[in-house]
Amino acid sequence: MRIAIITAGGAGMFCGSCMQDNTLARTLRLAGEDAVLVPTYTPITVDEEDVSVDRVFLGGVNVYLDSVLPGWRRLPGWMTSWLNRPSIIRGLTKFGGGTEASKLGSLTLDMLKGDAGPQRREIHEFVNYLCDELKPDVIIFSNALLSGVLTELRPRFNGRILCLLQGDDIFLEGLTAKWKPRVMKQLQANCQLFDGFLTHSRFYRHFMAGYLNVPVEKFRQIPLSIDPADVVPHPPPETVDRAASVDRKIRVGFFARICREKGVQNFLTASKHVLTEFPNTEFAVAGYLPAESTQWFEGLLAEASAVAPGRVHWLGSPAGRSEKFRIYSSFDLLCVPTDYHEPKGLYVLEAGLAGVPSLLPNHGAFPELVEALGHGTLYDATTESGLVEGLQQHLARTPNNSATLPQRVYAAFAMQATAEQLVETIRSL
Numbered sequence: 001m002r003i004a005i006i007t008a009g010g011a012g013m014f015c016g017s018c019m020q021d022n023t024l025a026r027t028l029r030l031a032g033e034d035a036v037l038v039p040t041y042t043p044i045t046v047d048e049e050d051v052s053v054d055r056v057f058l059g060g061v062n063v064y065l066d067s068v069l070p071g072w073r074r075l076p077g078w079m080t081s082w083l084n085r086p087s088i089i090r091g092l093t094k095f096g097g098g099t100e101a102s103k104l105g106s107l108t109l110d111m112l113k114g115d116a117g118p119q120r121r122e123i124h125e126f127v128n129y130l131c132d133e134l135k136p137d138v139i140i141f142s143n144a145l146l147s148g149v150l151t152e153l154r155p156r157f158n159g160r161i162l163c164l165l166q167g168d169d170i171f172l173e174g175l176t177a178k179w180k181p182r183v184m185k186q187l188q189a190n191c192q193l194f195d196g197f198l199t200h201s202r203f204y205r206h207f208m209a210g211y212l213n214v215p216v217e218k219f220r221q222i223p224l225s226i227d228p229a230d231v232v233p234h235p236p237p238e239t240v241d242r243a244a245s246v247d248r249k250i251r252v253g254f255f256a257r258i259c260r261e262k263g264v265q266n267f268l269t270a271s272k273h274v275l276t277e278f279p280n281t282e283f284a285v286a287g288y289l290p291a292e293s294t295q296w297f298e299g300l301l302a303e304a305s306a307v308a309p310g311r312v313h314w315l316g317s318p319a320g321r322s323e324k325f326r327i328y329s330s331f332d333l334l335c336v337p338t339d340y341h342e343p344k345g346l347y348v349l350e351a352g353l354a355g356v357p358s359l360l361p362n363h364g365a366f367p368e369l370v371e372a373l374g375h376g377t378l379y380d381a382t383t384e385s386g387l388v389e390g391l392q393q394h395l396a397r398t399p400n401n402s403a404t405l406p407q408r409v410y411a412a413f414a415m416q417a418t419a420e421q422l423v424e425t426i427r428s429l
Contacts, residue, residue: 004136009042031419047321057126059084105179114151147190196429201365204343233355253331261340275308286315328354352409
């Protein structure tokens with residue numbers, strides 16, 4: 001079975017959805033399927049083997065210029081196609097305006113209009129590639145915002161067309177009031193053209209069925225997949241020689257994109273309460289920091305650092321996989337106190353693979369992950385004091401046994417463990 005996975009590049013940043021799409025393609029290949037990962041907008045950036053094709057469709061530069069420059073869409077292809085080269089896009093996105101939803105309402109609506117919008121040329125080229133060159137049996141779009149392609153694809157493609165939902169609502173909720181109603185109306189209409197939908201959690205399955213106005217019966221759940229190769233687990237707390245580590249501080253870590261939705265502000269606010277009570281504890285933050293969040297984050301970091309000088313650390317964004325897992329392994333506890341109801345929570349599995357337990361809010365996909373792993377702690381996110389109390393309780397008690405955590409992650413979520421289930425689920429739609 002040839003399966004085309006259509007992913008949206010993250011404009012040069014490590015994007016959890018892009019990385020999961022790449023891992024999905026690798027996992028399906030392990031199962032013997034011919035999985036082809038096709039980037040749109042920008043090339044993808046991953047910290048594992050990149051299996052995407054060396055082409056970019058719906059190139060972000062041309063898509064943008066189609067919408068904002070009158071006449072650009074009418075230029076001959078030889079004048080515009082060079083802007084779709086991966087190397088050109090990588091260079092230009094270094095100076096781009098990012099992916100803030102509040103600034104992209106008009107462009108989002110244009111893309112959702114499909115062949116009735118200004119990106120008709122790019123969509124036609126992409127559909128020709130899919131139908132005439134790639135010829136897959138199944139096409140999986142990795143988010144619903146790519147659904148404008150279906151207005152031309154659906155009449156020309158006889159195979160199944162699926163949509164993997166991984167957090168589309170976080171972008172849609174960021175649209176301004178001027179654009180959101182129109183975008184949602186067009187998106188809900190487009191979603192009727194999909195044969196089925198995939199999510200990584202029961203929570204997101206039911207939430208997005210209502211959000212997109214699609215029957216829940218059209219949804220299936222697939223497991224997250226993770227590559228366990230070359231990860232050295234963090235020594236569990238109960239095995240550490242306390243006499244040899246009397247000066248070692250317990251490190252509570254946050255590792256996710258630095259933004260309000262992921263809750264870094266909750267993490268740093270809680271640190272001001274916890275660090276004064278537990279002098280042997282320190283807090284550390286790591287993750288991708290968007291330019292638009294820098295000033296806000298630096299203010300939060302300075303406030304927390306003033307309460308406990310030398311015990312609040314900014315570790316930055318890792319350059320690659322080995323550095324990423326070195327950061328995880330430096331934690332004794334991962335805490336990502338999201339306000340947003342997380343649809344997948346890949347970082348919980350990454351930390352678990354390194355032997356690091358998690359403290360998480362009791363909403364979104366987190367209860368399901370804790371249940372699946374038989375490990376982790378949930379705190380009451382409905383109260384203002386829930387996070388601080390959860391941290392206090394964790395730090396005050398004897399460390400629970402996390403020695404088996406990497407094996408639990410491997411058994412439930414390693415690529416080798418999820419491959420057959422993924423194929424069966426895709427075939428069932």
